[in-house]
Amino acid sequence: MDENLTGARAFALLTDGTQVEIRRLGVADLDAVCELHRELSEESLYLRFFGLNRTMAAEVADRICRSHGADHAALGAWLRGALVGVAEYEPTDVPGEAEIAMAVADKVHHRGVGTLLLEHLGSLARANGIVAFRADTLAANTAMLRVFADAGMPARRRGSGGVIELTMPLVSDDGYLDAVAERERRADTASLEPLLRPRVIAVVGASRRRGTVGAEIVRNIVSGGFRGAVYAVNPHAAGTDLHGVPCVAAPDDLPEPPDLVVITVPADAVVRAAAECGRRGASTLVVISSGLTAAHGRDLLAVCREHGMRLVGPNCLGIANTGVSLDATFGARHPVPGHTGVAVQSGGVGIALLEQLSRLGIGVSSFASVGDKYDVSANDMLMWWESDKTTRLGILHVESFGNPRKFARTARRVTSRMPLLTVLAGRSAPGTRAAASHTAAAATPEITRRALFEQAGIVATDDLGELMDAAALLASQPLPAGPRVALVSNAGGAGVLAADACADAGLTVPVLAPATQHRLTQILPVCAAVANPVDTTAAVPAGLFRDALDVVAADESVDAVLALVAPTALADLRGALGGTTKPMAAVVLGQAETVTITDAGVPCYAYPENAVRAFAHAWSHARRRGVPPGAPPKLPDVRLAEAAGIISRFLADSPDGGWLPPADAFRLLESYGVPLARWRWTRTEDEAAEAARELGVPVALKAHAPGIVHKTAAGALKLDLHTEDDVRSAYQALAARIGDGLEGVVVQAMADDGIELLCGTVQEEVFGAVVIFGAGGIDTDALADRAARLAPLTTAEADELIRQPRVSSLLTGHPARPPGDLAALRGVLLRLSRLAADHPEVSELDLNPTIVRPDGVVAVDARVRLAPRQVWDPYLRRLR
Structure with missing residues (x-):
């Protein structure tokens, strides 16, 4: 769910890695907006308002902070509690177009505030039906023109009288997403500098006693050869040397602000310790402590956001960077320096990987045990490795996903320059339960995980042994x-x-x-x-x-x-x-x-x-x-308005969602060009007989009534009806069986024999729209021969999806069977993929069976379930 669209706060990173808060502006922000405009320099006022009238500040604030609606939206960027930028849009007289305006405080120019606001405002506008932004900017306002130019949106420029009019379509194409991703990589890497290349480290909860987590982390930092300043924090050992480093009583007593703080105190003391570190100016935290409650977790993350600290953990092993001789873990041995980056959720798996990579001599460049992933995750480490000159191989152990779409796009970019390996954790039912309880995150099905990794170009193995076997080869050959x-x-x-x-x-x-x-x-x-x-x-x-x-x-x-x-x-x-x-x-x-x-x-x-x-x-x-990722093909014949109308009308009558009536389901699919066996919707025996005459026999009759999902099991299906008497008799039998609940009957032309397949989509809670393909017919569940890919599909991904299930061997033909029409089948999958990606309200979609013949493809049954969905932008730059 998009936090911006619900009015909640979102945090994101500026170019230098500094955290800012982005949120909607309202009446309560009037004074802050007014003050921001009053403090603008004369040059900024002139460039923003084409004049120097400071008395406009209150009027502008009133306009910006009025209630949001379809005709207006405004966002503010807050840095350490101070408003440093605003962006707003107002619809123009051109349908789907809105005029935007921005103001950024002089003290934060050239740090990416304007670009970040533009991205968030664009995401909000797209969700509200705006398709283009327009901006009128003075030709002398080079800073704002650069913001628009660097945004990645294709812009059309028109100049007149020293004013440039820009029109920017709000498209999320590869060009725009690549520009956003590059900005995110630079900002994210900057925010991780104090974490992985610190100059000053403090360990809060360092004990005198050997064998405790705090003591061993201090000893590992010192014995690992870290060349920066190291301090222990322990009120009972203040003023002494603790394991070779000076000890202070509290974070407030540290002689200098720490870049990195490792916290090992008991769970109920973590939030207080984090707040003290934030007040002392800490940049990053690694929380080793486990056992935090949900309330502790919310408070810990709130403290980190308040003070602008990045957070690793809680419930983790620690971090390491052999490039700066940093070992802030409680591992038994220091990792051997090398070229492999490692990111894990499980500390135990992390220890095993560090030991094996060191034993083999492959070595480690950087390591992060992200634990419960409140903030820093595998996505962050991927961007670090992408920017790192040392890392040549990446190993991931990920039990849950916060933003799989962004993860996949980032990983696909990283795998173009280095191999990434992972192990499929939580594949079995017991494994899924264990993963969920261990990470306090929702489990995801194996088929969807495999789809994610394959589309991202990640090498997925079934166990750690297989992962190490692959790593040994990829690291050495x-x-x-x-x-x-x-x-x-x-x-x-x-x-x-x-x-x-x-x-x-x-x-x-x-x-x-x-x-x-x-x-x-x-x-x-x-x-x-x-x-x-x-x-x-x-x-x-x-x-x-x-x-x-x-x-x-x-x-x-x-x-x-x-x-x-x-x-x-x-x-x-x-x-x-x-x-x-x-x-x-x-x-x-x-x-x-x-x-x-x-x-x-x-x-x-x-x-x-x-x-x-x-x-x-x-x-x-x-x-x-070596294969470019490609882009989903354009489908110019799709009737978008018709599809949107079918969905919106149904959800207006059924706010909680449900199964679309057959006629609406068929019309929705036809609006996206999905081929269906010819059909008619009938409500009486006479209408059914007339439909059979129009369609030509043989036909099938499919009864519809509330609660009937599987027609064969419910006795709601009659096949191979060759005469009008057959049709009438079948209709009477269906009416007698189903009774007063009968709402109508679909009369459908019988399709010729072919290979029966399942084509469908599902909206996963975490992964979004997923396309499912495999063996179809009445035995589809028993065969369980299926594969999946995340939507929207590229042509290459659709072809891969077709090849993966075992049933695909039938499609290539053999002496007793000609090959199926693979091009037509690919087209069906691409269209279903586009439908599911365009309309997240399509919760389930089932074409079973879809019949593939040498001369085409036709679906003979369709079920579509709708559910209300919040619009969510997976590529918007924001922290967890």
């Missing part, structure tokens, strides 16, 4: 150029297992080129197999095994090389690994650790399946990396 893997082994059985694993993972094991095979026969024993898998035989020495790897890697039909080594008394082949020109991994049979990395940088796995899955993940990332 170049990306493969394709899915073709060469297998070289001194044990034939291992090569067979690896070949099977490749087939299961979607990789190929190509036959090597004749020249490659010939070269291998020249260097390997006579009984060696050289086609692929290559079996060098157990007797091959290390030098020849290395030569075989080089020969195979040089083959143009090979994208990656997997060496499989069975240790023998004849030779130690592990020394032969490495040095090829293409990505390489090894399987060392009998290896104790699941994965290791050699001094030459080759990841070695204990089992062939682990290595192959790691290659599959690397290829998945490489394949997506």
